[in-house]
Amino acid sequence: MRAVRLHAFGPAENLSYESTPAPLPGPGQVRIAVAAAGVHLLDTSLRKGIQGPPTPLPELPTIPGREVAGTVDALGPDTDPAWLGRAVVVHLGFAPGGYAEYAVADAARLHPVPEGLDPAEAVAMIGTGRTTLGILQFADLGPDSTALVPAAAGGIGTLLVQYAKNAGATVIALAGGPAKTALAAANGADLALDYTAPDWADTVRAHHPGGATVLFDSIGGDTARTALGLxxxxxxxxxxxxxxxxxxxxxxxxxxLTARGVRTHHVLGPAMLRAVGAPDPLRVLETRALAEAAAGRLRPAVRRYPLAEAATAHRDLESRATTGKVVLEP
Known part of the structure; x- marks a missing residue:
């Protein structure tokens, strides 16, 4: 099969598109003929040799990627034969292997791809979608809410804007450049502003003098510091x-901030999982995310690249040249 492999930690150019033996499924596993593989910002850190807790650095050489969708083409021992030939999507967890024409996954982690979703959209929801719904557990959005969403044209930001509008909230979207602000507006944002403009905060104050009730902060830095003042x-x-x-x-x-009663919550990791309140919280969030997309309430934005151009996808993601979820297609 053809796959993208990493032989040494470093720049995106270290991602090599090459031939390698196709994997074989073990007990309780399936092999998936991959139609779409998700690319995450965490992938770029791991490629550089920077560990992103709790995900460990892979042993080299490795095939990156932890989110795939496609068709089950082979079964391991003791695997339910009903999976053979089905369109599925799965998050591989800590086990990489997604940037390839074939990938192996535990059958217990599979989800059928809902009707109406293509593989790339399903991949977006299995990772980015589940994280978005995990974050939203802490937001308490409703008609009286005003949500401030930086990075509103990204994979999570796009879904946050849509969800907030569905909840009846007022949405202030921040994005870099006219193309990204146009995407945020198309997703329903009431006010879409370019955060690279020097006066964006003044525009927010003029339109919403009462301030925002929730800030979805994925970026930190100067933009988030300014947004906190709003x-x-x-x-x-x-x-x-x-x-x-x-x-x-x-x-x-x-x-x-403390005097104003502003509360900061770090919502990823254990906090997000505890809030689900179920034995398998990640699967619960995955199921919810796919259901939201299947019902048309959330529609992920997807930026597609050929599998052979994984290095370009990494460079574009790191330079913030992408919108939506970045997906590789063999």
Whole structure:
């Protein structure tokens, strides 16, 4: 089969498109003829040799990728034969192997691809979708809410905008450049602003003087620091990333937020899983995400690349040149 392999940690150019033996499924496993493989920002860190807790660094050489959709073409021993030939989507967990024409997965983790979703959309929902719904457990959105969404044209940001609008909230979307702000507006944002413009915060204050009730913070850095100043008293600051660098609040800034009753919640990891309140919380969130997409309430934006162009996909993702979920297609 053809696959993308990493032989040494480093730049995107280290991703090599080459031939390698197709994997064989073990007991309780299936092999999937991959139609779409998800690319995550975490993949770029692991490629560089930077561990992203709790995901360990892979042993080299490795085939990156932890989200795939396609058709089951082979079964391992003791695997339900009903899976053979079915269109499925799965998150592989800590086991990589997605950037390939074939991938192996535990049958217990499979989901049927809902009717009406193509493989790339299903891949977006199995990873990015489940994370989005996990974050939203802490948002308490409704008609009285005003949601401030930086990175609103990204994979998670796109879904947050849609969900907030479905909940009746007012949505202020931030994105970099006119194409991305146009996408956020098309997804339903009431106000879509370019956060690279120097006066974006003044525009928010002019349109929404009461402030936002919740800030979905995936970026940190200067943009998030400015956005925190736009939260209403008692607002929620939901942190699930820091792509723009650390927040770096001074003691005085933190004291001012505390005085206004602004609450910061780090919502990924154990906090998100505990909030689900189920024995297998990740599967619960995956099931919910796929159901939301199947019902048409959430529609992921997808940026597609040929499998052979995985290095380009990594470079574009790292430089913020993409919108939506980045997906490789063999």
């Amino acid at each position: 939260l209403a008293p008692g607002g929620r600051h939901l942190v699930f990333g820091w792509s723009g660098g650390p927040l770096g609040l001074t003691d005085a800034e933190q004291d001012a």
